[in-house]
Amino acid sequence: MVLSTTRSTLRNTDVLVVGGGIAGLSVAVFLAQQGVDCLLVERRAELSGHPRARGVHPRAMELMRAAGVEAELRGTPSARLLADNSGVIAATSLAGPELGVLDEKYVMDVGADIGLLSPTGWCLCHQGELEDVLRGRAERLGVALRFGTELVSFDQHGAGVTALLRDRATGADRTIEARYLVAADGAHSGIRDTLGIAFDGETLGHYLNIHFDADLTEPLAGRRFLMCYTAGEGVRGALVPLDNATEWLLHVAYDPETTELGSFTEERCAELVRAAAGVPELRPRIRSVSPWDGAARTAGRFRDGRVFLVGDAAHVMPPSGGFGSSTGIQDAHNLAWKLAAVVAGWAGEALLDSYDEERRPICRATVEQAALRSKDRPRLTGGTGGIGGSGGTGERPPVHPGIVEDAQVWLSWRYRSSAVTAWDEGVLPGYGVWSAENDGRPGGRAPHLRLRRGGAELSVLDLFGDRPVLLTGPDNRAWQEAARAVAHELDLPLTVHGIGAELIDVDDRWPELYGVTAQGAVLVRPDGVVAWRCADAPIFARDTLRAVLVRLLAR
Known part of the structure; x- marks a missing residue:
């Protein structure tokens, strides 16, 4: 519906997304896939294309697979060129002697075989290319994208949010009415500040990204690492390959209290690059x-009425571990299905409370894991390595006991909220949200299970997306009848899949992974999270299933 106003055209939309980075574009894609009308505004005229972050971890790649862009991401230039890179090393310089390798137990290399855990794995594309792919997918799905448009102000009211937007090129204003507002406007979120939401945590250091071109194939000597910390004379930093040859990033620590940003001239940056490379005669071209x-910071709340924080607006973390952008993608996926369900009318408004209940504890714990990994990096050289190494030599001190293994951070978190059933502990003592394994308990990600349908192989994760799914064993007639009756009575989409019936369990792992018998059932949410499970068939399957869905969907 279009109405005339004195200021501008009033456009109604279900969800207004503010911010066109990874998290905002992910929200738009996931919403559009489920038929939700969405408008995304971004104050920049175009995406930056800068390779700030690099790498999408396995859980986020599962979500990119669900978004239909996995193959496209793996086909980006950086992903193809870096596909065989792995490992983190420390050296006096790229041309100098190596001082250490990051080989701690908690690290799972990006090249590790995780076929039993996930249908996909790491993708080492950089942030600029990831944003381009997401933007293209959003456009193909019909999302209205408005770059060069900023949010001037917004006001919440009973029916939704009224937002004033401004075209930065023309200065023209217009008003938008949306049912919900998603703040994906970055670490310095104006929306978060306007709402008075605290952003507590610590600053671990200040750094520069120097993006440069230089042929480093000779000092690289055929090595294919993810990062090389440099700890020699002239620069303490980290070299990051973007094509294993001539395009690189150099991360350098600096103190803004004693060093002005403007002092990093092109020539000084070139000197830092030469020192990190260990090639005195090098003549790099500084791109930016x-x-x-x-x-390491987490917002005090992720929901304020009809406004939701995602990505860097909700949390920021150091790059150690590669959790940052992937965590924002998970925020987007968790929020999108809940907004879609409420907009479509098959879930109650109270379901949206579970976004903060679920994501904030997980994000806070992930921020802590990233910070612990960042503080652990200087151990690579006995105290001298890593960005901002503290100096000194000697044997490595022990790993901090609070560091959780990579695969558990990616895949074995547990939600505790009103949108999952009775939550037993089942988590690592003292760690709060991380399970010892991904074992099919409510609140956790549905474990990967290889299936075959006809002649095609798929993952059980491919069955989830826009509706709840009831997974059963081969003896599922009672569950089929119960699901059909309850879906009709509650007017909601619900699909039943029989493992061992129409779907072949390739590795015969269904009962073991999900903790049920051949007569049991597992209810999985659209985001692939186990909401409820029943080890065996109850006498009153219909009444049981109805009561569970009413509670979980806030009906």
């Missing part, structure tokens, strides 16, 4: 220099 903070 951009500052960033190594901060």
Whole structure:
């Protein structure tokens, strides 16, 4: 519906997304896939294309698979060129002697075989290319994207959010009415500040990204690493390959209290590159220099009425571990199905409370894991390595006991909220949200199970997306009848899949992974999270299933 106003055209939309980075574009894609009308605004005229972050971890790649862009991401230039890179090393310089390798137990290499855990794995594309792919997918799905448009102000009211937007090129204003507002406007979120939401945590350091071109194939000597910390004379930093040959990033620590940003001239940056490379005669071409903070912060709440925080607006973390952008993608996926369900009318408004209940504890714990990994990096050289190494030599001190293994951070978190059933502990003592394994308990990600339908192989994760799914064993007639009756009575989409019936369990792992018998059932949410499970068939399957869905969907 289009109405005339004195200021501008009033456009109604279900969801207004503010911010066109990874998290905002992910929200738009996931919403559009489920038929939700969405408008995304971004104050920049175009995406930056800068390779700030690099790498999408396995759980986020599962979600990119669900978004239909996995193959496209793996086909990006950086992903193809870096597909065989792995490992983190430390050296006096790229040309100098190596000082250490990050080989701790908690690290799972990006090249590790995780076929029993996930249908996909790491993708080492950089942030600029990831944003381009997401933007293209959003456009193909019909999302209205408005770059060069900023949010001037917004006001919440009973029926939704009224937002004033401004075209930065023309200065023209217009008003938008949306049912919900998603704040994906970054670490310095104006929406978060307007709402008075605290952003607590610590700053671990201040850094520069120096993006440069130089042929480093000779000092590289055929090595294919993810990162090389440099700890020699002239620079303490980290070299990051973007094509294993001539395009690189150099992360350098600096103190803004004693060093002005403007002092990093092109010549000084070139000197730092020469020192990190260990090639005195090198003549690098400096593409860009951009500052960033190594901060670890989490917002005090992720929901304020009809406004939701995602991505860097909700949390920021140092890059150690590669959790940052992938965590924002998970925020987007968790929120999108809940908004879609409420907009479509098959879930109650109270379901949206579970976004904060679920994501904030997980994000806070992930921020802590990233910070612990960042503080652990100087151990690579007995105290001298890593960005901002503290100096000194000697044997490595022990790993911090609070560091959780990579695969558990990616895949074995547990939600505790009103949108999952009775939550037993089942988590690592003292760690709060991380399970010892991904074992099919409510609140956790549905474990990967290889299936075959006809002649095609798929993952059980491919069955989830826009509706709840009831997974059963081969003896599922009672569950089929119960699901059909309850879906009709509650007017909601619900699909039943029989493992061992129409779907062949390739490795015969269904009962073991999900903790049920041949007569049992597992209810999985659209985001692939186990909401409820029943080890065996109850006498009153219909009444049981109805009561569970009414509670979980806030009906």
